[in-house]
Amino acid sequence: MSVEMAELQKKNGIPPIQFGEEVSGAETLLRCLILEQVEYIFGYPGGAVLPIYDSLYGSYFKHILTRHEQGAIHAADGYARATGKPGVCIATSGPGATNLVTGIATAQMDSVPLVCITGNVAQSLIGTDAFQEANITGITIPITKHSYFVRDIRDLPRIVKEAFHIATTGRPGPVLIDIPKDVANEKAPFTYPDKVEIRGYRASLVPSDEQVQEFVKAVSEAKRPVILAGGGIIAAQAEKELRDFAEKTRIPVINTFMGLGGFPGTHELSLAMPGMHGNYTANQALLNADCVIGLGARFDDRITMGRTKEFAPKARIVHVDIDPAELGKNVETAVTVAGDVKSTLAKAIPLAKACDSEAWISQLKEWKEQYPYKYKKDGDVLKPQAVIELLYNSTDGEAIVTTDVGQHQMWTAQYYKFKHPRSFISSGGLGTMGFGFPAAIGAQIAHPDRTVISVVGDGGFQMTNQELAIVSQYNIPVKVAIVNNQCLGMVRQWQELFYDNRYSQIDLTCSPDFVKLAEAYGVKGLRASTPEEAEAVWAEALAHDGPVVVDFRVAQEENVYPMVASGNTLDQMELGDD
Amino acid sequence: MQQHTISVLVNDQPGVLTRVATLFGQRGFNIDSITVGGTEEQGLSRMIISTGGDDRQINQLMKQLHKLIDVISVTNLSENPFVSRELALIKVTASPSQLAELNGIVEPFRAAIVDVGPSSLIVQVTGDTEKIDALLVLLQNYGVIELTRTGSVAMARSIVPATAAATV
Numbered sequence: 177m178s179v180e181m182a183e184l185q186k187k188n189g190i191p192p193i194q195f196g197e198e199v200s201g202a203e204t205l206l207r208c209l210i211l212e213q214v215e216y217i218f219g220y221p222g223g224a225v226l227p228i229y230d231s232l233y234g235s236y237f238k239h240i241l242t243r244h245e246q247g248a249i250h251a252a253d254g255y256a257r258a259t260g261k262p263g264v265c266i267a268t269s270g271p272g273a274t275n276l277v278t279g280i281a282t283a284q285m286d287s288v289p290l291v292c293i294t295g296n297v298a299q300s301l302i303g304t305d306a307f308q309e310a311n312i313t314g315i316t317i318p319i320t321k322h323s324y325f326v327r328d329i330r331d332l333p334r335i336v337k338e339a340f341h342i343a344t345t346g347r348p349g350p351v352l353i354d355i356p357k358d359v360a361n362e363k364a365p366f367t368y369p370d371k372v373e374i375r376g377y378r379a380s381l382v383p384s385d386e387q388v389q390e391f392v393k394a395v396s397e398a399k400r401p402v403i404l405a406g407g408g409i410i411a412a413q414a415e416k417e418l419r420d421f422a423e424k425t426r427i428p429v430i431n432t433f434m435g436l437g438g439f440p441g442t443h444e445l446s447l448a449m450p451g452m453h454g455n456y457t458a459n460q461a462l463l464n465a466d467c468v469i470g471l472g473a474r475f476d477d478r479i480t481m482g483r484t485k486e487f488a489p490k491a492r493i494v495h496v497d498i499d500p501a502e503l504g505k506n507v508e509t510a511v512t513v514a515g516d517v518k519s520t521l522a523k524a525i526p527l528a529k530a531c532d533s534e535a536w537i538s539q540l541k542e543w544k545e546q547y548p549y550k551y552k553k554d555g556d557v558l559k560p561q562a563v564i565e566l567l568y569n570s571t572d573g574e575a576i577v578t579t580d581v582g583q584h585q586m587w588t589a590q591y592y593k594f595k596h597p598r599s600f601i602s603s604g605g606l607g608t609m610g611f612g613f614p615a616a617i618g619a620q621i622a623h624p625d626r627t628v629i630s631v632v633g634d635g636g637f638q639m640t641n642q643e644l645a646i647v648s649q650y651n652i653p654v655k656v657a658i659v660n661n662q663c664l665g666m667v668r669q670w671q672e673l674f675y676d677n678r679y680s681q682i683d684l685t686c687s688p689d690f691v692k693l694a695e696a697y698g699v700k701g702l703r704a705s706t707p708e709e710a711e712a713v714w715a716e717a718l719a720h721d722g723p724v725v726v727d728f729r730v731a732q733e734e735n736v737y738p739m740v741a742s743g744n745t746l747d748q749m750e751l752g753d754d
Numbered sequence: 755m756q757q758h759t760i761s762v763l764v765n766d767q768p769g770v771l772t773r774v775a776t777l778f779g780q781r782g783f784n785i786d787s788i789t790v791g792g793t794e795e796q797g798l799s800r801m802i803i804s805t806g807g808d809d810r811q812i813n814q815l816m817k818q819l820h821k822l823i824d825v826i827s828v829t830n831l832s833e834n835p836f837v838s839r840e841l842a843l844i845k846v847t848a849s850p851s852q853l854a855e856l857n858g859i860v861e862p863f864r865a866a867i868v869d870v871g872p873s874s875l876i877v878q879v880t881g882d883t884e885k886i887d888a889l890l891v892l893l894q895n896y897g898v899i900e901l902t903r904t905g906s907v908a909m910a911r912s913i914v915p916a917t918a919a920a921t922v
């Protein structure tokens with residue numbers, strides 16, 4: 177056992193782990209989790225995981241009993257995104273396991289390291305359609321980085337070790353371990369491997385010097401270069417390298433939605449977010465650049481609009497990604513580097529020199545001044561964009577903000593300027609409603625001393641609002657900001673613009689009184705309907721030492737602009753009615 | 755669209771075939787044929803997969819395959835000379851009196867009659883796809899009652915040093 181491990185055990189009062197001691201599969205699992213330095217487990221018990229929950233009883237782990245397995249996995253996901261450490265969740269077999277599916281797919285799409293442990297029926301019952309049996313490894317094949325069905329307790333330590341390694345290295349992602357009940361009950365002498373050997377799995381990719389030279393050469397020739405910095409910057413902890421590289425080469429940086437916070441939104445070279453709801457300058461930069469440098473970004477169709485031929489039409493595309501399958505997947509590239517962005521940039525910085533880009537930078541600056549994000553103010557009517565501005569100004573951009581999915585999500589991405597990595601947490605790839613609130617719980621648990629704000633819609637909040645029980649029970653001081661437009665806003669926007677105002681099934685006027693709902697859980701509830709009320713109420717929320725739900729009653733018929741409609745290209749951008 | 759033969763070395767574990775097949779479905783590729791069997795090393799299986807696609811698509815497919823944790827190596831055999839064989843069993847309408855005549859047909863193909871019944875017989879043939887197709891055309895004149903054929907098994911020719919083969 178390592179020295180750190182022994183220290184950790186001493187610190188946390190964990191009895192020293194004896195190797196060779198006969199223990200059950202359940203106990204083996206928990207010992208492995210201790211050795212992986214896991215502290216928090218988000219989960220929900222049931223028949224097939226009773227042995228594991230029995231071992232948890234009185235153990236060192238801090239287990240958060242959510243009110244739904246979806247809450248557990250999104251909380252584990254929020255914890256992982258806020259820390260970079262793997263999130264861990266446990267669910268029982270059958271319905272417990274299938275309740276994890278949306279959360280697993282969410283983590284897979286956004287490359288979030290998770291270890292999901294499910295129980296299953298005893299092996300003697302597998303395949304018999306036994307009570308609460310589900311083939312969860314089969315169900316989740318397309319949405320996990322890897323998965324295991326444990327047949328023998330003697331394989332369990334190796335599997336757990338591999339699962340954490342796979343989840344956290346290379347392009348991170350969710351790994352599932354399905355443990356049948358007989359394995360959890362079986363006994364074997366405890367062991368834990370000290371290293372992982374997985375043939376054929378490449379965990380880290382340091383690019384060769386030649387590749388880096390080619391990369392630097394392509395970049396240095398550019399006169400109108402732009403960096404497209406994605407979630408890979410945050411996953412690789414490459415924010416410092418990115419900043420040094422951008423400043424040294426004088427290349428402006430566009431942050432993709434997943435990359436927000438990977439480069440300070442307040443920086444002189446920042447062009448913020450591109451794409452469907454991105455800003456004019458970022459999209460013009462892509463349309464006019466002679467070199468687009470993708471760093472840990474996957475050229476998603478919310479940026480290319482799926483029109484990859486018309487995307488960045490004047491540019492050579494240079495692409496660095498840890499996942500070789502991303503290179504050339506969506507767009508045609510001139511130079512590719514299969515490598516971790518951090519080590520690529522670290523090697524590139526000493527070789528790089530400033531580009532001849534000052535004319536380009538001043539052009540972009542002009543656009544930035546001419547076409548900022550903007551909306552029409554309207555007297556006493558509370559505008560949703562104003563709510564986000566209020567959140568930003570009141571926290572000086574220092575809070576961790578999670579969002580749900582919809583208009584409020586896009587407004588948050590637009591109006592809150594993220595300065596730090598891991599401070600913006602949102603379901604980008606899958607666009608999972610119900611994600612925001614439980615993710616905030618995970619983030620707040622990871623950072624008890626920081627302000628964590630969960631911006632949610634009145635629709636998505638109702639998908640997981642039962643987790644108010646958790647914030648109440650554990651006094652988790654998340655500030656929930658409901659941007660309440662009494663409808664499924666984003667759907668309403670599309671119906672207005674593309675379905676001739678035929679508002680089909682978007683009416684949420686029959687929702688609970690959110691203030692009373694919060695109070696029913698023992699959580700402080702507040703409401704605001706005008707800009708003045710919003711300021712006062714929000715100040716009260718921030719000052720309150722505990723969780724708060726604020727119901728911001730905002731204008732209903734507000735649209736997210738700018739907008740590039742589906743099927744259009746980035747140059748067909750609608751700036752909005754103002 | 756070009757035809758490609760991909761050789762995939764995988765851990766011999768339950769579920770690996772499902773993972774590979776799922777990947778094809780998920781990424782919109784078609785599997786024209788697939789064979790799986792043992793290898794020179796215990797614990798590993800080799801899959802030979804025939805699929806269609808342009809260079810970009812095949813490149814992407816190979817990279818995606820390589821991302822599967824149970825996949826150890828992926829080689830596009832079509833990039834270099836390779837040997838490929840299929841096996842087919844063909845049941846043909848024929849009486850024993852036609853045996854000699856049919857023998858005359860199958861012999862040039864180095865095929866064999868491996869079963870003779872009162873009104874049908876079974877021809878066994880190995881070879882590349884074209885050869886089997888050619889024999890089938892001839893046998894169709896007699897009436898093919900049943901046909902079963904494997905996908906290809908394939909291997910790079912020895913003249914290509916193993917390291918020169920494209921692997922990802």
Ligand SMILES: Cc1ncc(C[n+]2csc(CCOP(=O)(O)OP(=O)(O)O)c2C)c(N)n1
Nearest residue numbers: 582583584607609633634635636664665666
């Ligand atoms: C689980 C799930 N179901 C459906 C959708 C489709 N969808 C995307 S945005 C949206 C409306 C969200 O409404 P609300 O939560 O009120 O937020 P708003 O857009 O009003 O800010 C819907 C239904 C989704 N993204 N996720």
